[in-house]
Amino acid sequence: MDYVQLPNRIIICIDMKSFFASVSSIIRGMDPLKTRHAVVGDIKRSGSVVLAATPLLKKGGIKTGSHLFDIPKRQNIHVVNPSMGRYIKVSNYISSLVLQYVTPEDFHANGIDDSRISDVYIPSSRFFGKSQILFRDYTNRKEVELLLLELLNEVCFL
Structure with a gap:
């Protein structure tokens, strides 16, 4: 091929x-x-x-x-x-966050914890976030992990 x-x-x-x-x-x-x-x-x-x-x-x-x-x-x-029920609620919330930034045609959920996003804008810098989904630009992967953990914590108690 x-x-x-x-x-x-x-x-x-x-x-x-x-x-x-x-x-x-x-x-x-x-x-x-x-x-x-x-x-x-x-x-x-x-x-x-x-x-x-x-x-x-x-x-x-x-x-x-x-x-x-x-x-x-x-x-x-x-x-x-x-x-x-809680897992589905959290998964749906995460999907709704992603769908704020990509079209439904480009978002493909393959399961409760597995999905694909195609044809998305990827910034050319080495920063995580670039203010697309995260609150500010992050240069440290650990900071991103902590932020996502905090967001998930909020979702679990909705």
């Missing part, structure tokens, strides 16, 4: 990190990047499947598809049932 013949497009892929576990952590006032949190199908069934786990829990070997009985029973590990 001659790729030169294909259209040259910019596509942004959005895959929200450990979405169910992140939202569930924030609802409980925890930072999903600093806590061990798992969302399982049913906390009353030991064979229940892990639907999502925070990055720290994943580092410990617990990941999506693991079972509840695989999770060590420790005080610093939080295991909860899913809250699908």
Whole structure:
């Protein structure tokens, strides 16, 4: 295949990190990047499947598809049932934010935590934000992560 013949497009892929576990952590006032949190199908069934786990829990070997009985029973590990209504609400809110800046034709939701944006304006600078969605220009990735965490915190309690 001659790729030169294909259209040259910019596509942004959005895959929200450990979405169910992140939202569930924030609802409980925890930072999903600093806590061990798992969302399982049913906390009353030991064979229940892990639907999502925070990055720290994943580092410990617990990941999506693991079972509840695989999770060590420790005080610093939080295991909860899913809250699908809340996840859908947060996902819809995030989608509505994106749709303020791109046309519906260029926004493609592939699931509750996965979407694509095509044919969008990308600034030529190395700044994050450029005042398109974020409140000011950011040069530090950590600042952007903290801001997005704060925004998600607000959405979880709508």
